[in-house]
Amino acid sequence: MKANIQYLDLFAGAGGLSEGFKRTGNYRPIAHIEMNKHACDTLKSRLAYYYLQENNRTEFYYDYLRNNISRDKLWKAIPQNILESVLNTELSENNLEEVFEKVDKLVADSETKTIDLVIGGPPCQAYSIMGRSVSSNGMKDDPRNYLYKLYVKFISYYSPKVFIFENVPGLLTAGNGLILSDIIESFKNIGYNLEYKILDSANFGVLQNRKRVIIIGWKKGLNFSYPKFKDVYNSNITVNSILEDLAAVPINSTNNTYIKEPNEYLVRSGIRDDNSPLTWHTVRYTNSNDRKIYREVIERWNTYGERLKYDMLPESLITHQNKKSFLDRFKVLGANLPTSHTMIAHIAKDGHYFIHPDIKQCRSISVREAARIQSFPDNYFFEGPRTSAFTQIGNAVPPLMAYYIADKLKEFFTKED
Template sequence: MAFSYIDIFAGAGGLSEGFQRNGYIPVAHVEMKKEACLTLKTRECFYYLKKHGRIEDYKNYLRREITRDELYAMVPETVLNSVINETMSEEGMPALFDRIDQLMEVQGIENIDVLVGGPPCQAYSLVGRARSKTNMVGDPRNYLYMLYCEVLEKYRPKIFVFENVPGLLTANGGSYFDDMRERFRKAGYFLEYRILNSKEYGVLQNRRRVIVIGWREGTDFTYPELDKKEQKYLVDDLFSDLPYIEPGESRNVYKCKSTEYLRESGIRTEDDILTLHQARPNLERDRKIYRQVIEAWNNGQKRLKYTELPEELCTHNNRTAFLDRFKVVAKDMPYAQTMVAHISKDGHYFIHPDIKQARSISVREAARIQSFPDNYFFEGGRTASFLQIGNAVPPLMASAIAKKLKEQLMEEEANG
């Protein structure tokens, strides 16, 4: 039995990936950034071609044997049209609803079962507030939950999933979250929230997020108890099969066979094609810092503060804040630090653990930290890919949520 969903503020599709893996049917993905929309379309091609026994056509694209236009020409327009490249706004909602209504009609879907999405988190992020001159006061992104509520009121899904950073709970003294809960209640939904950590669901990353789950009044749904996974792997299990590359280099041939973790998590399968193992260029001065940071960790698990570096390497005037701006992704730890969108600007917070390579991590390594499978292709180039990955919901955690919600939906369906 398949259930339908809409994904708004979809990003690169990490949340959506978890639902599609569990057999849900995507009606629409709404996303403002063009590059992320191309990523979503390419992923829709993957699912369509896989379903129709034509996965080799998709692999030909990964091998660069066909162009993106040629790939897109292989799937029906209705598949690609499910990705809507729009910036959600109050004045644009009627037109957006018209497009979603048309998609439902074309697909023969009468009702939406689930709404998922997480508005951009900078407005609620502690780091975002710290970097903002106004503490994000007056930023329109503070109120995007109101648009989420409008979609709830329009399509009346049985369940919704709303994802954001823990700072959502305390932003502006908690008033945004209080207002959000009241609006959702008036829209006819009960809700509960929990702070979940992706490391408990098979993701090798310490990533805490608020997951709000709501259900329509008159239904018997509850906040599901997710299946937690025993953590028995290390970050090295994410990287050890990838080839050596220098800063600025790209090499897309696996070095060796997959690790047990990569196989068990589904991140790498036997017939995968490696893509996007591409590292950004690094200044030689930064590489000197990287080597010191890596050596300090490898020889005693010490995190070097910026003020502990040799004076000739310290070029920042700020010596009081963000002192951990250079950080190795430690291979001997059971999880990496939280992946953030700032990786699109520089990779100092995500230094590869191999001192010989002395570089920041590649696009594929970042994607693996977020638990994206190797067959997931990010469009738009290196910087755009890093941004999409940093903002994403880890697919493995999303899948854990989708699985348990599906059990409740199926039980409700069975009970009539």
């Protein structure tokens, strides 16, 4: 089956969800719509990778990763309509008709001239429990609460057979459940059945506990039901599997060197391709006081398997007045555990919640290590500065989770064909 299932990706971010669908080889993106400029550049470079791979020119992409050619030269090597399919815009009621017009043109120029599937999810900060906890009014007035209404309008306009709406579990309780009720009712009113479940990326082979609400909707009358996903077990695999082949890195520096051959997990998950150069194994600066805290946290975990709370630190290291909440703000990766704790976008601000377990390095994780926790392949390049790369990674859907969802979903489209 060739890549003839055409999809539209809304609120695409850096493309984690889309990456899973592309990787199956059965899906073709019509357009990605995203407001962040750096994320859009990431999407363009990833589309360049797939175009070059399909034309047996992957080495040209790897030359870009090695800094042998410029991004401008990379992008000029692929058809411009591919780059133009990434729409850098903030969706709103004011520009919806203009966006429809651009997507319509892309659909008209496509092979099957249809959109079979819509994927994506509105920004989740307004639905997250953490986001509400730090907001003075629980984010009740946040306009992002209602971006789902734009998603509904896309479904109504393009009438895909199926859609996938992804978000945080906090969506279920946002607005005392009224937002979820309105989402369900809105889709039903335009002719779609839907079902939702909380799925954990750890059950899809990702070395991370990351629970997400996955709403799947389908046109009324279709012979479709919510897929049953089989758990992907990682027997005897630990978080160390995504750390052990990467070089030690001093703070505020980069070391894009593999020090070991890829292990079985890295190969099976698609994270490491031996032909690809390593990028973004870059570590931020950490001040001396925080490094002393890191040492305390790492030592407690590695020696006793215990998490050190902030109020348990020596008084000389405590600088925050708040010693009653967010006491786990310094957290080390459990290298011996089967999964990491949930990757969050806050990593763009500091790395305290993701400390490397090697006490000799005494640092927070690199951009590439964060990407691996999210199951991004090493040849996935994040455009923009380091802070933006961390944000893109923290907000993403793990590609490996998306891959298994896409792989299962293709069974329905195969039957339809």
